[in-house]
Every structure is written in C-alpha cells, then in structure tokens.
Amino acid sequence: MVSIIVNGIDVSVPEGSTVMQAAAAAGFTIPSLCSHPDLKVKENCKVCVVDINGEIKLSCSEAAAPGMVIKTMTPAVLEAKRESLKKILELHPRDCLNCVRNLNCELQALAETLIIRSSDSKPLSLVKDTSTPSLVRDPSKCIACLRCVEVCNDIQTVGALEVKDVIPQTVDGKPLIETKCVMCGQCALACPVGAIVENEQIDEFIAAVADPDKVVITQIAPAVRVAVAEEVGIDTGSLDMLKFVSMLKQIGFDYVFHTNFTADLTILEEGNELLQRLKEGGVLPMLTSCSPGWINFIETFYPDQLDHLSTCKSPQQMFGPLAKTYWAEKMGIDPAKIYSVSIMPCTAKKFEAARLEMNASGYRDVDLVLTTREVGKLFRMTPWDVAKVEPSDFDSLLGAYTGAGVIFGASGGVMEAALRTVYEVVTGKTLEDVNLTMVRGFDGMKEAEVDLDGTKVKVAVANSLGCARKIMDDIKAGTSPYHFIEVMCCPGGCIGGGGQPIPSTIDKRKERIAAIYAEDAGLPLRKSHENPEVKLLYDDFLKEPLGHKSHELLHTHYAPTNK
Numbered sequence: 001m002v003s004i005i006v007n008g009i010d011v012s013v014p015e016g017s018t019v020m021q022a023a024a025a026a027g028f029t030i031p032s033l034c035s036h037p038d039l040k041v042k043e044n045c046k047v048c049v050v051d052i053n054g055e056i057k058l059s060c061s062e063a064a065a066p067g068m069v070i071k072t073m074t075p076a077v078l079e080a081k082r083e084s085l086k087k088i089l090e091l092h093p094r095d096c097l098n099c100v101r102n103l104n105c106e107l108q109a110l111a112e113t114l115i116i117r118s119s120d121s122k123p124l125s126l127v128k129d130t131s132t133p134s135l136v137r138d139p140s141k142c143i144a145c146l147r148c149v150e151v152c153n154d155i156q157t158v159g160a161l162e163v164k165d166v167i168p169q170t171v172d173g174k175p176l177i178e179t180k181c182v183m184c185g186q187c188a189l190a191c192p193v194g195a196i197v198e199n200e201q202i203d204e205f206i207a208a209v210a211d212p213d214k215v216v217i218t219q220i221a222p223a224v225r226v227a228v229a230e231e232v233g234i235d236t237g238s239l240d241m242l243k244f245v246s247m248l249k250q251i252g253f254d255y256v257f258h259t260n261f262t263a264d265l266t267i268l269e270e271g272n273e274l275l276q277r278l279k280e281g282g283v284l285p286m287l288t289s290c291s292p293g294w295i296n297f298i299e300t301f302y303p304d305q306l307d308h309l310s311t312c313k314s315p316q317q318m319f320g321p322l323a324k325t326y327w328a329e330k331m332g333i334d335p336a337k338i339y340s341v342s343i344m345p346c347t348a349k350k351f352e353a354a355r356l357e358m359n360a361s362g363y364r365d366v367d368l369v370l371t372t373r374e375v376g377k378l379f380r381m382t383p384w385d386v387a388k389v390e391p392s393d394f395d396s397l398l399g400a401y402t403g404a405g406v407i408f409g410a411s412g413g414v415m416e417a418a419l420r421t422v423y424e425v426v427t428g429k430t431l432e433d434v435n436l437t438m439v440r441g442f443d444g445m446k447e448a449e450v451d452l453d454g455t456k457v458k459v460a461v462a463n464s465l466g467c468a469r470k471i472m473d474d475i476k477a478g479t480s481p482y483h484f485i486e487v488m489c490c491p492g493g494c495i496g497g498g499g500q501p502i503p504s505t506i507d508k509r510k511e512r513i514a515a516i517y518a519e520d521a522g523l524p525l526r527k528s529h530e531n532p533e534v535k536l537l538y539d540d541f542l543k544e545p546l547g548h549k550s551h552e553l554l555h556t557h558y559a560p561t562n563k
C-alpha cells in the first residue's frame, strides 16, 4: 500500500494507483474529461490537474508515491483547470439547448463546476453524420478525448474509427454506414459530450400518438425496466414494472406488452432448433441470434460462418409480426392501423427494425424503436412523483412472461433460460434448482457442460464483440469444442446496451445485472415453457415450435455484408 496526503487527509491506496484514484479514496472526485473508470488513461483533456508537492501535474496518469502531498484545489490549480477547459471550449459549439446530451454532458457540467461564464468560441463547422438509423455523429462537438476509439477498436474490435492528427474520425472519413460499424452504440455510452448520440426519434412517437387513426402499442425489452429507474431518478431496478406500464399509458401508448413474452417464445423456438441440430447432425455450434449488433458483426466479419447462427429472429422482431397478425386478428384491429414501438436498451435495434426483410406481417413489423434514454426524456416531459403512480397490468395475449424471459437482459441469460427449458424437454424431469449460476456474471467468457440424460452438451457465453471474435476464430479454425454459444454484442449483455442510461460503467452494469436476477428470483414462473400466453399462442395460432407459421413469422436468414 502507498500512503499519501490528500487535502490534509491521510489515505492508503494499493501500489499502482493513480493520484486521481487516491483522491477518490480520500473522498475527493477530481473533475476530468478524457478519463473513464473502465478505459485506459489518455492524458488528452488536461483538466484533471492537481498540486503535487508544489507542482501542477495530471492526476489521471501520475502514480501515487509515498510521501506525496496533494492539493486538489488551489488558486493555481483552478487557473490551470480553467485554461485547459477554455481551450476545449474555444472550439466547441454553444448549442446545449439543441443537443441530445443537454443536462447529461460532462463538458457542460464541468464548465458549470469551474464557473466558466464566458470564453471566446469559434467552433468548427463540421457536417453531422446521419447516415445510420441508429446513431448521429457530430464531429463539431468532439473534444478529442478518444474514449470512443478505444471502445470501438479495442473492446468491440470493430475498427470503424481511427485517429488522424489526434482527432478521431470514421475510417477514411467515410459516413458511418459505409464503415464496419455494427451500430452497437458503445461509443455513445463512452462519449462525454454530444458528439456521438442515438438517433433521437421522440418526435415520431409524439406524432403517432397524436394521430387518431393509429393504435400505438409497445413492447418493453427485459433490460429496460431495471435501467429506466435511473432515468427517473430512483435506484436501479426499483421502478415497479406495473407502475412503468401506467407511465407508458400516460404518455400515449394504447397497449403495453413485454418483449419478455417473445423472449420466452424464442426459447421454445431456439431450444427446439438446438435439439433438432443435435439429433440430425446440423451445423454446430449453434450461435444465438437475438443481439442485432452481434448479427451485424458476424455478417460483416464472418460472412462464411452464417450457418452457425440460429435462424430465430430476435425477440423484438418476433413480437413485431405477431402483433400485426395474431394479436390484431384476436382483437379485431386492422393491422394497417397498428403503430408498433419497441422500447429497447439498444441502438442497433433501430437498425434491425429498419432491415428490409423485417416485414413478415405484410407491414413494417416494428415501426419505431425508442431507447431507454429516449423514454427517460419522454417521462421527464411530465415530472412524475413515481410514488403516487398507480400500477396497471400488462395487456393480454402478448404480455405474460416468466423469469426466463427477464434474464435475457443479462449476459448468460439467454443460455440459462434455454437450459432451463431444454433440460426439462429432453429429460422429462423437473429442474429443481433453476439458478444456473455457472453462466452468470460479468466475465467476458463463461462455459459449462450440461448432462442431458447422458448427452453432454458443452455451452459457452461471450459478451462483447472482442470475445465474440475469439469464439468465431476458433469456430473458423474448427477447434471450437462447444455445441451452443450465446453471444451478446455489449459488455454485460443488453443491460449495457448502447441506448441505456449514461453513465453505463462496469459497476453500473453489474448493479443492473443484480436487479435482473432479483426480479427473476421473485417470479412465480421461471421457465419459458410455463408461460401461459405462449402456450395459448401455440394452441391457437402457431401450432408447434419450428412449424410452418413459425418459419413464416419468427425465423429469418442472414446475408454477408460487403462493408
């Protein structure tokens, strides 16, 4: 341990800690812009300066050493911080009221903290990149912290961004859609300002609600509920699901359903697909297909391995056609009038909903995707006293769910949900302990072996595209030992999706995962095949997993992209 003094307080920190970390241990947060708790030190912004034994130095990169005396706020430190910040602001547009990150922007907050009331500004006028349905890149707001480049190139291993003359840009300066970008939005989560943001579509939703000819319905993804609490200022996971339903009805939805329903349905379809491949010698390992950033990744980087993917659509895209066929018919509603909005943790879902082939219902299956952050903004248009909101039930036919559907939101959740069902289907026995903890947790890679009445099935879970790349390289080399692999694009799974609340640090992602498993543990039904509305759907409409109607509405094909 290293002992130092910060603002007169003795503190001991582990060897190798930075001065910034030592100050945090003593209770002082040092304002900064380019540092991020989950990323490498960058030394770009120079606003993290402190006084170390009488010298002004960067706290993010200086290692804490025995006997150091640190002062985080002296007139000279303040002056140096303000100078660094003014340099950044000189090139920055004063556009806060028009900015997606207004009121959740690290630069704006820092300018307020350091009381920068004026500084000359000649922002560069650069063109916004609106080429993807998922994200908008506004290089004029970029402060060149380079967080996005590390996330895209090192964690996701996509390589859509590069650094030219210390400024990040898309590879060869191409529009994002023409790069290898998979629309995961991890760069948007890391960006301290409004330089990469979700493609905000709140006005489209408001217009749909105002149209008397539209029946506006929604599905809420499993990862959204735990995180949306953060958007309304309460603890992660503490927003009662049924209050959430009421709040969505208040902002204009006519019917509220749950993507957990089609998560349960996915398990029935995907579980049976796995069993069919195991029995009939189909292509193994089978890879899950519910994460659209992952689908974009495999289509772009491993186009010759697409037959490993399950043919199941994602739960979002299973819900879309079912709402405009089965549910519309049962309710006697003209499907042409249904406006289907998904509430998702994910920016890649906006891209997925816009894929040309996603029209199995005869209409656009999902009309609009709003992220958790966008729904947070809609909620903040009406200030809520959440304590006073009366709960409402989900609407029926597509609204029932089990704990297995809930855990889809966390890395390992799809695998655990699948194993809960596959075990019972194959063995005919009851799975007494449904907590399959070996596939849970934040680790990038997890593996397990399951005994299905004498057949040993080897499974693995990968979260983040960097881990997916390792899995794919093994599959390509013919050395993968697995039968079934879950891949999620985003670190931690959908709870860390690119549309989730900011900040989405690793610690925050872990809190969301804990909230997901707590919800699962408290539910009366925890296996997908026990979902009563899924059973009804098969009895009344689909007839059987992998049947004709399922193939028409719930399964898809993948195509190589030539990016």
Ligand code: SF4
Binding pocket: 092, 093, 094, 095, 096, 097, 099, 100, 101, 102, 103, 105, 106, 107, 108, 141, 193, 194, 195
């Ligand atoms: S990035 Fe931040 S400081 Fe810049 S315009 Fe947007 S909110 Fe304002």
Ligand code: SF4
Binding pocket: 135, 151, 152, 153, 156, 158, 159, 160, 161, 180, 181, 182, 183, 184, 185, 186, 187, 188
């Ligand atoms: S969305 Fe993902 S793939 Fe695209 S630039 Fe950002 S981090 Fe890279």
Ligand code: SF4
Binding pocket: 141, 142, 143, 144, 145, 146, 147, 148, 149, 168, 187, 190, 191, 192, 193, 195, 196
């Ligand atoms: S786009 Fe955002 S994350 Fe990337 S360098 Fe610019 S400010 Fe940093």
Ligand code: FES
Binding pocket: 032, 033, 034, 035, 042, 043, 044, 045, 046, 047, 048, 058, 059, 060, 061
């Ligand atoms: S946080 Fe230290 S230089 Fe940016």
